[in-house]
Amino acid sequence: MSTRVVVTGLGATTPLGGDVPTTWQAALAGTSGARKLDNDWSEKYGLPVDFAATLAVAPEEVLPRPEMKKMDPSAQYAMIASREAWADAGAPEVDKDRLGVVVSSGIGGIWTTLDAWDTLREKGARRVLPMTVPMLMPNSPSAYVELEFGARAGAHALVSACASGAEAIGYAVDMIRSGRADIVIAGGTEATIHPMPMAAFAASRTLSTRTDDPARASRPYDVDRDGFVIGEGSGIVVLESEAHAAARGARVYAEISGVGLSSDGYHITSPEPTGRGQIAAMRMALKEAGIAAADVKHVNAHATSTVVGDLIEARGVREVLGDAADGVVLSATKSMTGHLLGGAGALETVFSVLAVRDRQAPPTINVENPDPEMVLDLVRDTPRALPDGDVAVINNSFGFGGHNVALVVTNA
Known part of the structure; x- marks a missing residue:
């Protein structure tokens, strides 16, 4: 019989809220997280889209500045959500050799990459930050979460574009079922509200151009749908084997059964x-x-x-x-x-x-x-x-x- 894998912790930072409770309540209320961008990108770069679903709570309101400076925004979001999920799971005392992490991103540290390129072009190689590679690498969010919790059963970052976060959770389930880990912090993160990715998505005609009404731009299954609204944020779950969760008396939300x-x-x-x-x-x-x-x-x-x-x-x-x-x-x-x-x-x-x-x-x-x-x-x-x-x-x-x-x- 396959090992049952249950969810014991939830974390998120999203365009609807800075944590899971506020995000969920906003979702149930039918709230839109899409809003006009407070910048000049549209005029400066000729972007046909001047709106996005930006975070409801900026990371600087949650993370100390010295910590933020070491992380691309994608890792910042993952850290915020992971800490919430871990606390929600009861901040369990666990065998670190049996604790895993799988946190994915579809695009990775695009802000760090493009900022470093601008620095190189404008100021030269000596001004490129030494932390650039650890910040831009696609596994950076997973690595920072692994370091935060001392996980030693494996830290992974599967990349499958917009399926990355779900695949990360699927892989975490497999880690537990195979016996590699008892508990895994898993999910996805993305921070791509930047003019270059937005220009690229617009060029591929996948973004909505409903600039007159951003809050109503994303309209799945409506005859007038014209593309997606780019968003940012992170969702994280804490997964455990049913036996591990029961042994520590954990509150169980649900099971990832398939x-x-x-x-x-x-x-x-x-x-x-x-x-x-x-x-x-x-x-x-x-x-x-x-x-x-x-x-x-x-x-x-x-x-x-x-x-x-x-x-x-x-x-x-x-x-x-x-x-x-x-x-x-x-x-x-x-x-x-x-x-x-x-x-x-x-x-x-x-x-x-x-x-x-x-x-x-x-x-x-x-x-x-x-x-x-x-x-x-x-x-x-x-x-x-x-x-x-x-x-x-x-x-x-x-x-x-x-x-x-x-x-x-x-x-x-």
Whole structure:
């Protein structure tokens, strides 16, 4: 029998709040984290987008300045969320040889990289900071979290674009099931609200250009959707084997009971039109969880608000669940948080865990003209109650390169 892996701690810093409770309450209230940027990037660089879903609480309000100077913003966000998650788990006394870390980022230390390049060009090599490489490397957030908690069972940073945070959690589950660790701090982080990534995403026509109304720009499954709103932040979970959690009397939120992974083998940015890879990941996760389609009551969709991707996923969910899809409610929480890229799947795992705990599916906002081709029951504007009894939630995350991750969260 496979080792059961449970969630005992949650942490986050997001465009909706500086911690999990405020973020969750804002999500249930249908709050948008998108806002105009307080800078001149649009004028200076000719950016067609002048808004993003920026952090609700700036890291300098939480972290001491000497600590911040050693970290790229992506690592700062991960540290804030990890400390909250660890405290939420009871700050357990653990065998550090049995403690692991898996914290991923889709893009890594882009602020550090580009700042260092500017310094080199303008001031010369002698002025480039000696901490530049430890700050820009993609495993920097994972490494700093590992050092913070003294983890020695392994520190990892899987990179799979916008599926990175969810894949990190899946890998953490495998670490515990394989016996490498008893407890793992896992999740994702991203800090890419910078003119260069924004220009690149805009050039690929994936960003919404609804500059007249940022708060309503992200509108998954609306006929007028025109792209995602870039966001930033981090979501972190503390995972433990059920036996380890029970031995220390830990409070358990939920179980990560299934992990499904696949790749499209199709295109570097476009999703495979039939959704076969997404379908395969969901089916794998359900099989691993040992549950039937009828057990699934809620889906937290990847749903970024792109013209093509949203419906491919919805059709895939219906293909996987069949007639049972009629009893499922779907939420697209990026409508509120924006798209946290490598942090998205981790934050949405936090939302999935809380949906199970509170029996509440968070809303999707800004859907004023629902797409007539939508084949699932979309939770709009206000939360939807989930039924009593056993409840399973599918959390989907997909990324450029054809990466597909599905996690199944169940009540423990």
